[in-house]
Amino acid sequence: xxxxxxxxxxxxxxxxxxxxxxxxxxxxxxxxxxxxxxxxxxxxxxxxxxxxxxxxxxxxxxxxxxxxxxxxxxxxxxxxxxxxxxxxxxxxxxxxxxxxxxxxxxxxxxxxxxxxxxxxxxxxxxxxxxxxxxxxxxxxxxxxxxxxxxxxxxxxxxxxxxxxxxxxxxxxxxxxxxxxxxxxxxxxxxxxxxxxxxxxxxxxxxxxxxxxxxxxxxxxxxxx
Numbered sequence: 001x002x003x004x005x006x007x008x009x010x011x012x013x014x015x016x017x018x019x020x021x022x023x024x025x026x027x028x029x030x031x032x033x034x035x036x037x038x039x040x041x042x043x044x045x046x047x048x049x050x051x052x053x054x055x056x057x058x059x060x061x062x063x064x065x066x067x068x069x070x071x072x073x074x075x076x077x078x079x080x081x082x083x084x085x086x087x088x089x090x091x092x093x094x095x096x097x098x099x100x101x102x103x104x105x106x107x108x109x110x111x112x113x114x115x116x117x118x119x120x121x122x123x124x125x126x127x128x129x130x131x132x133x134x135x136x137x138x139x140x141x142x143x144x145x146x147x148x149x150x151x152x153x154x155x156x157x158x159x160x161x162x163x164x165x166x167x168x169x170x171x172x173x174x175x176x177x178x179x180x181x182x183x184x185x186x187x188x189x190x191x192x193x194x195x196x197x198x199x200x201x202x203x204x205x206x207x208x209x210x211x212x213x214x215x216x217x218x219x220x221x222x223x224x
Contacts, residue, residue: 001053001111003030006045008037013058013084013092020119030111032056039067046075054111055079056098061135061191064099064128072103080104080112084121085134088180096121097132130195131188139189139201145173146204182210 005024011034014021024032030053033042038058042049049055055078057067064081081099086092096116100109113123126133145163149156160172177185186207193201203211 001030001115002028003032003054003056003115004028006031006033006038006041008033008035008041011035011058012060012086013082013096015092018119020116020121023119030054030056030115032058032115034058036060042067042079050075050078052078054108054115056082056112056115059083059099059132061131061188061195063130064101068101072101076101077103077105078108080109081128082112082116083132087176088184090180094120094122095134096123097134098123098125099128099132100125101128131192135188135192139185139192142173142177142185143189143200143202143204143207146177146206149174150205177207182207183214186211 002025004026005021014034029051031042031049033039033056035058039062042055042057057064057079059081060083064079067081068076068079079101083097083099084092085095085097098109098112098116109125113125116123124133129136131139145159148154149159153159154162156172156174156178160175163169163172171179186203189201189203189207190211192198193203
């Protein structure tokens with residue numbers, strides 16, 4: 001299934017070159033909106049995109065319905081959202097979560113899945129909820145680990161060691177979050193907390209501090 005890439009700015013899912021980008025064709029019938037302004041660009045071009053076999057919009061934490069609308073108006077049945085899982089500044093994983101609406105056509109979902117899988121990516125399909133599957137599952141766990149650290153349950157090293165040796169984790173959660181950027185964890189959990197209002201997603205103190213420090217450093221750099 002031939003597709004074109006429509007670049008709208010820095011992409012969290014594909015920060016570097018990848019087979020999925022390399023095999024795209026300038027005249028591909030399907031469209032992949034990539035980057036920070038993917039949804040806005042699609043909304044401007046929705047009428048032209050209706051004939052595409054599939055349209056894939058890169059998502060952050062927001063719902064696909066922000067860009068397609070929540071009701072089936074007959075214009076967005078060929079649209080899916082996608083997000084390649086990546087934890088902060090770490091390398092993107094092979095996992096791509098495809099987001100569908102109740103009115104997404106089955107053939108659209110299958111065509112998009114085939115395009116991502118042909119590039120060596122692994123696809124999971126989910127309905128249109130904020131944060132998708134992995135963020136909804138793991139962010140409360142990371143928050144809980146940070147809160148136990150704040151409470152003095154154990155040192156970061158001992159907590160990570162316990163989870164690595166006791167549960168077989170390749171890397172403990174505290175080490176993982178510090179390596180990939182606690183401020184990134186804050187951004188995602190804060191967004192989920194605002195959208196869902198569930199206490200489990202409320203950012204832990206250390207993540208909030210990291211976010212404030214990151215913003216202060218950015219402001220200082222701009223002022224110089």
